[in-house]
Amino acid sequence: MNGNPSARVRRNRIILVVVLAAAAVVALGAGLLLGGGGPFAAAKGAGSTPTPTETARPAPASTAPPASVDTFDRAKFSLDDPNSIWVVVNKLRPMNPQDFVPSDLVPVDVPYTNEPELRQEAADAVIAMFQAATDEAGLTLASNSAYRSYETQVNVYDGDDTLTARPGFSEHQTGLVMDIGAESGECSLDPCFADTPEGAWLRDNAWRFGFILRYPADKTDITGYAFEPWHFRYVGVELATEMHETGVTTLEEFFGLPPAPNYE
Structure with missing residues (x-):
């Protein structure tokens, strides 16, 4: 059972290498399951393209409604001429002449x-x-x-x-x-x-x-x-x-x- 000492040493080295390799495989699998990095994850991360961020656009400026325009012609007819249909007669604006008589x-x-x-x-x-x-x-x-x-x-x-x-x-x-x-x-x-x-x-x-x-x-x-x-x-x-x-x-x-x- 003692055998050749050199053979035993080589055998022990082979066993050690196999055990270490198996441990490495187990460790790598655990890392992948947990979402860890590892060499492949690092490579993936280094080569990925970042998602672009959308630039906020300013809200359009509010536009005031157009101002109403008075298009009525207040000067179309006289307010003073007694012959005008717009003549204004009141306590400050007498008929002129006072004895005016319409012709029609x-x-x-x-x-x-x-x-x-x-x-x-x-x-x-x-x-x-x-x-x-x-x-x-x-x-x-x-x-x-x-x-x-x-x-x-x-x-x-x-x-x-x-x-x-x-x-x-x-x-x-x-x-x-x-x-x-x-x-x-x-x-x-x-x-x-x-x-x-x-x-x-x-x-x-x-x-x-x-x-x-x-x-x-x-x-x-x-x-x-x-x-x-x-x-x-x-x-x-x-x-x-x-x-x-x-x-x-x-x-x-x-x-x-x-x-x-x-x-x-």
Whole structure:
């Protein structure tokens, strides 16, 4: 059993090499299972390409909405010429001349309590409006007053500056105004007219025919007159529509004129 000593030494060396090799294999396998590096992992890591990082883009700058542009031509017609359909008459702006008489007055073929006259353009518009009230709502309107001369206004003026205009300061003298009521006479020339079907229809529809309610309930400090839901002023469809759409209810405000609550 002792054998040759040289042979034993060689055999022991071979056994040692085999054992070391087996241990190395075991160690390598364990490293791979645990996700370790090892020479292959290191090689893989060295050759891998890094994932590019996405560059953050700045948010687009917010854009303000375009400013609305007022394209309405406020200088289309004169505010001073008594022949203009836009003439503004109030306690600070008398008729000029004070005895002005429109040259194109015509009778207005509508029901009335006092036979009405208006300028031709306004008369045509009133007739169309009265017909529409009948066709659309079954209402019959009537004229209570229309054109009034300077001399007539002398007799109408009662001394109350919130209810009647002084001679030479009345819109009626322009030939562009009609005091409108129901043919029945209900609430004629009275604030309660606003609550009648006729008053409500005029309030909502007069602009379509070129008329504005000249003395609104909340604008006495601007116009100088108490609420007159019967007093309609012709300004033409173009201006009446613009005032309706913008919600501006007085000529003074629309044209940037001073309020006229009192006479100078």
